[in-house]
Amino acid sequence: xxxxxxxxxxxxxxxxxxxxxxNAANSSLLGGGGVDGAIHRRGxxxxxxxxxxxxxxxxxxxLPVGHAVATTAGKLPARWVVHTVGPVWEPGEDRxxxxxxxxxxxxRAARELxxxxxxxxxxxxxxxxxxxxxxxxxxVGAVLEEGEGFTEVRFVLFDxxxxxxxxxxxxxxx
Ligand code: ADP
Numbered sequence: 078x079x080x081x082x083x084x085x086x087x088x089x090x091x092x093x094x095x096x097x098x099x100n101a102a103n104s105s106l107l108g109g110g111g112v113d114g115a116i117h118r119r120g121x122x123x124x125x126x127x128x129x130x131x132x133x134x135x136x137x138x139x140l141p142v143g144h145a146v147a148t149t150a151g152k153l154p155a156r157w158v159v160h161t162v163g164p165v166w167e168p169g170e171d172r173x174x175x176x177x178x179x180x181x182x183x184x185r186a187a188r189e190l191x192x193x194x195x196x197x198x199x200x201x202x203x204x205x206x207x208x209x210x211x212x213x214x215x216x217v218g219a220v221l222e223e224g225e226g227f228t229e230v231r232f233v234l235f236d237x238x239x240x241x242x243x244x245x246x247x248x249x250x251x
Contacts, residue, residue, distance in 0.1 A: 080221065080224065080225065081220060081221075081224035081225065081226075081227040081228070081229065081230045082227075082228060082229050082230070083217065083220060083221075083224070083229075083230050083231075083232070083247060083251055084229055084230070084231045084232070085231070085232050085234065085240060085243050085244060085247070086231060086232075086233055086234070087233075087234050087235070087236070087237065087240045088233055088234075088235075089115065089233070089235070090112055090115065090116065090196060090198045090233045091115050091116055091118075091119040091120070091153055092154065093154065093155060093196040093231065093233055094154045094155070095155055095192075095194040095195055095196045095229070095231060096155060096156050096157065096187065096190075096191075096192035096193055096194045096195060097147070097150075097155055097156065097157040097158070097159050097183075097187040097190070097192040097194070097195045097196070098116070098150065098153065098155040098157075098158055098159070098195070098196045099145075099158075099159045099160075099161055099183045099195065099196065099197045099198065099200070100112055100113055100116045100158050100159065100160045100161065100198075101113060101161070101163055101198050101199075101200045101201065101203065101205075102140065102160040102161060102162055103162060104139035104140045104141065104142065104162045105132075105139055106128040106129075106131060106132055106136060106139070106140055106146075106160060107125070107128060107129070107132070108125060108128075109204075110203075110204060111203040111204055112198045112203070116153070116158060119152065119153060120150055120151035120152055120153045120158065121151040121152040122151070123149050123151040123152075124148055124149060124150070124151045124158055127148035127149055128148060128160070131146060131148070139162075140160060140161075140162050141162065142162045142163070142164050142175050142179075143161075143162070143164070143174075143175040143176075143178035143179055143182065144161065144162065144178075144179075144182055145159050145160065145161040145179065145182035145183040145185070145186045146159070146160055146186060147159045147160070147186045147187065147189075147190055148160065155196070156190075156192070157187065157190055157192065159183045159186050159187050159195070161179040161180075161182060161183045161200060162179070163175075163176055163179050163200040163201030163205050163207070164176055164179075164201060164205065164207075165201070165205045165206065165207075166201065166205055166206040166207040166208065173211075173215050176200065176201055176207065176212060176215045176216070176219075177215050177216075177218065177219040178219075179200050179201075179219075180197065180200070180215075180216050180219035180220055180223065181219050181222065181223040183195070183197070184219075184220070184223045184224055184227070184230075185223070187227075188226055188227070192227070193226070193227055193228045193229075194227065194228055194229045194230075194231070195227060195229075195230055195231070196230075196231040196232070196233050197216065197220075197230070197231070197232050197233065198232075198233055198234075198235070199212055199213070199216070199232070199234055199235070199239045199242075199243070200212070200216065202239065209238060209239050209242040210242045210245070210246075212242075213239075213242040213243045213245070213246035214246045216232065216243075216246070217232075217243065217246040217247060217248075221248070
């Protein structure tokens with residue numbers, strides 16, 4: 078199968094007309110700030126209701142870092158939200174495998190549902206403080222490895238600096 082078409086846009090993850098949008102969640106699955114807050118605000122209460130059911134069934138101890146699980150997208154233009162928990166940046170500790178795992182597991186969860194298009198924010202680069210140039214390299218690498226079958230994998234970057242970091246991380250030809 079062909080490699081995915083990776084695209085970049087500067088904008089808001091909640092406005093993306095893709096099959097699945099990825100949420101930079103925290104392991105409680107009960108919402109937070111940043112991307113998480115925006116998704117729940119715009120998507121409405123059905124997303125949180127499904128997150129609560131997941132906590133009551135499969136994820137009583139929380140969604141582990143590097144894992145991903147899908148719910149409805151509520152009122153968002155997308156069909157599904159894939160919640161993933163990025164690692165917190167810790168200087169002197171290499172947690173990059175966990176950040177790559179977030180991207181791989183999100184792609185797997187979306188693919189299982191039949192998604193062909195997916196949008197990612199810059200996971201871990203906000204409250205979790207991961208340097209965006211490094212996060213971009215890891216995210217793009219994971220998508221090139223695991224993104225087969227998707228017609229588009231879109232990175233949605235909130236600001237110019239993040240956009241430039243992802244643009245620099247794309248392989249030539251993109
Ligand atoms: P994390 O806790 O994984 O660091 P955050 O939500 O704090 O997640 O931030 C992740 C990235 O998403 C940051 O670069 C932040 O600027 C960006 N961001 C915040 N809100 C939005 C949004 N509505 N759409 C897209 N990106 C966003």
